Amino acid sequence: MSHFALSFLFHTKNYMSKILPKRSENYSEWYNEIVKRADLAENSAVRGCMVIKPYGYAIWEKMQRALDDMFKETGHQNAYFPLFVPKSFLEKEEGHAAGFAKECAVVTHYRLKADPNEKGKLIVDENSKLEEELIVRPTSEAVIWNTYKTWVQSWRDLPLLINQWANVVRWEMRTRVFLRTAEFLWQEGHTAHATEEEARSETRQMLDVYATFAENFMAMPVIKGAKTETERFAGAVDTLCIEALMQDGKALQSGTSHFLGQNFAKAFDVQFVNKENTLEYVWGTSWGVSTRLMGALVMAHSDDNGLVLPPRLAPIQVVIVPIYRVEEDLQKISERIEPVIKELKAGGISVKYDTDDKYKPGYKFAEYELRGVPVRLGIGMRDLENGTIEVARRDQLSKESRPIEGIANYIKDLLGEIQQNIYQKALKFREQNTFRVDTWEEFQAQIEKGGFILAHWDGTVETEEAIKAETKATIRCIPFDEAEEDGMDVYSGNPSKQRVVFARAY
RNA sequence: CGGGGCGUAGCACAGCCUGGUAGUGCGCACGGUUUGGGACCGUGAGGUCGCAAGUUCGAAUCUUGCCGCCCCGACCA
Numbered sequence: 001m002s003h004f005a006l007s008f009l010f011h012t013k014n015y016m017s018k019i020l021p022k023r024s025e026n027y028s029e030w031y032n033e034i035v036k037r038a039d040l041a042e043n044s045a046v047r048g049c050m051v052i053k054p055y056g057y058a059i060w061e062k063m064q065r066a067l068d069d070m071f072k073e074t075g076h077q078n079a080y081f082p083l084f085v086p087k088s089f090l091e092k093e094e095g096h097a098a099g100f101a102k103e104c105a106v107v108t109h110y111r112l113k114a115d116p117n118e119k120g121k122l123i124v125d126e127n128s129k130l131e132e133e134l135i136v137r138p139t140s141e142a143v144i145w146n147t148y149k150t151w152v153q154s155w156r157d158l159p160l161l162i163n164q165w166a167n168v169v170r171w172e173m174r175t176r177v178f179l180r181t182a183e184f185l186w187q188e189g190h191t192a193h194a195t196e197e198e199a200r201s202e203t204r205q206m207l208d209v210y211a212t213f214a215e216n217f218m219a220m221p222v223i224k225g226a227k228t229e230t231e232r233f234a235g236a237v238d239t240l241c242i243e244a245l246m247q248d249g250k251a252l253q254s255g256t257s258h259f260l261g262q263n264f265a266k267a268f269d270v271q272f273v274n275k276e277n278t279l280e281y282v283w284g285t286s287w288g289v290s291t292r293l294m295g296a297l298v299m300a301h302s303d304d305n306g307l308v309l310p311p312r313l314a315p316i317q318v319v320i321v322p323i324y325r326v327e328e329d330l331q332k333i334s335e336r337i338e339p340v341i342k343e344l345k346a347g348g349i350s351v352k353y354d355t356d357d358k359y360k361p362g363y364k365f366a367e368y369e370l371r372g373v374p375v376r377l378g379i380g381m382r383d384l385e386n387g388t389i390e391v392a393r394r395d396q397l398s399k400e401s402r403p404i405e406g407i408a409n410y411i412k413d414l415l416g417e418i419q420q421n422i423y424q425k426a427l428k429f430r431e432q433n434t435f436r437v438d439t440w441e442e443f444q445a446q447i448e449k450g451g452f453i454l455a456h457w458d459g460t461v462e463t464e465e466a467i468k469a470e471t472k473a474t475i476r477c478i479p480f481d482e483a484e485e486d487g488m489d490v491y492s493g494n495p496s497k498q499r500v501v502f503a504r505a506y
Numbered sequence: 507c508g509g510g511g512c513g514u515a516g517c518a519c520a521g522c523c524u525g526g527u528a529g530u531g532c533g534c535a536c537g538g539u540u541u542g543g544g545a546c547c548g549u550g551a552g553g554u555c556g557c558a559a560g561u562u563c564g565a566a567u568c569u570u571g572c573c574g575c576c577c578c579g580a581c582c583a
Binding site for chain 2: 019028029032043045047102103139168170172173174179180184186233241252253254255256288289290292321323324325357359360361362363364365366367369378379380381382383390506
């Protein structure tokens with residue numbers, strides 16, 4: 001016994017560097033470690049800003065591709081607007097200005113000069129002060145609506161369906177990699193329409209696009225709904241959102257779509273002449289998802305062995321690890337596996353054949369698990385003799401030996417099955433962690449345990465804020481698919497027509 | 507902005523209390539043995555101990571100031 005105990009103690013430190021913190025013990029440390037160890041991103045030298053590493057960026061690119069295709073299918077075009085927003089633009093829509101004012105980076109000068117007092121140092125050249133400060137965009141409504149004014153004259157110019165992929169900056173007090181960084185990448189759609197109805201349906205259409213993306217690509221079930229007044233986007237009439245449940249029981253807003261009414265059209269004087277030759281303000285929408293989705297992806301599916309990627313977003317869908325002693329064996333293995341690789345690639349599957357001899361197979365197994373590669377194939381001399389190959393699934397951490405004959409087709413199906421399985425698992429988790437609650441005592445107890453709470457709300461800001469103050473729970477959304485029913489507000493006891501979704505949120 | 511922690515090799519840390527040769531593990535380079543779940547042996551490279559000032563014969567270590575990072579809260583996609 002003492003021998004084991006001693007040897008365990010002696011080696012503990014070494015092992016510690018190889019295993020992840022337990023998800024159940026320290027969720028945020030577990031999250032940070034996965035992001036780091038799976039090579040998705042790291043904290044940069046710049047406070048609050050992250051470096052997205054190639055593997056992480058490859059996932060983001062897959063997200064971009066899928067979303068971009070969906071935007072194009074729904075008639076949108078990409079464009080690009082400036083990073084800098086003159087302060088006067090930002091001021092024009094009052095609610096908008098108030099909402100973003102306290103988190104803006106401001107450019108006041110355009111030049112540096114050598115410090116006369118200290119060699120090698122630079123100081124701001126006071127002679128380069130800007131007449132008007134430039135704001136680094138926290139979002140682009142202001143610049144874009146200022147531009148739309150010149151683009152829209154007639155009803156024939158509408159609808160205007162534009163999207164841009166860009167970076168934005170919001171000076172957050174506290175940041176977390178992917179979930180809340182000072183600078184982040186996103187897409188922002190900005191559309192203008194002739195009628196309210198059309199703008200409202202655009203708002204809803206894009207929310208549906210996000211939900212479809214979340215569920216079909218990220219394998220992450222979401223609740224669609226509308227934000228309450230307090231949670232609404234600054235400058236919007238209505239904010240719709242998709243809300244996902246993370247494995248620690250906290251909610252994550254994963255996408256928003258705003259109906260802007262005529263707020264920005266009026267602020268920036270964007271009018272068009274309708275068919276009856278009268279001037280009208282256009283109706284606007286804006287909608288966005290960001291690199292926060294990367295955080296959602298990690299927190300929705302991963303486990304104590306690392307990242308779990310849904311096949312549709314995995315940069316490497318299948319990794320093949322050869323197991324051999326001598327060079328000749330590797331050659332034999334390669335000869336047998338090359339046609340399989342070709343077949344997989346022909347089927348549109350991304351494959352990595354890892355012949356790197358720096359690491360042993362065991363190391364590679366652990367490493368690809370950490371990185372969430374959905375399927376791993378192991379093939380050695382024993383397999384060549386038996387005509388088999390080892391197939392390992394990341395989502396279930398299971399292994400089986402299969403005939404190598406027809407393996408490519410098998411894997412094609414398997415990837416689909418894994419995609420489904422990951423989604424079903426996440427859906428089941430959400431269902432098991434969604435609670436219908438009718439009393440305040442129950443509510444208080446349940447919110448401590450996490451999860452979505454469906455409870456009645458009287459529709460007042462006062463109640464919403466009181467609940468938040470007492471429990472830190474916010475109304476994530478007023479869900480679309482929840483049937484109306486008469487009830488009593490869980491806090492105030494006032495009459496209510498519908499349950500809303502409460503949770504503690506990121 | 508409050509509360510806590512931390513800055514020593516690429517990474518994780520020890521050394522600091524009680525001042526005197528800068529260390530361990532991982533990683534890295536080279537050579538050899540290994541390879542079906544994170545291999546091993548040997549040799550080697552790698553440091554303005556966060557920055558600045560002070561105390562001292564002498565500072566990673568003591569004092570003061572500053573800077574930065576992380577965690578927990580208040581604000582937020």
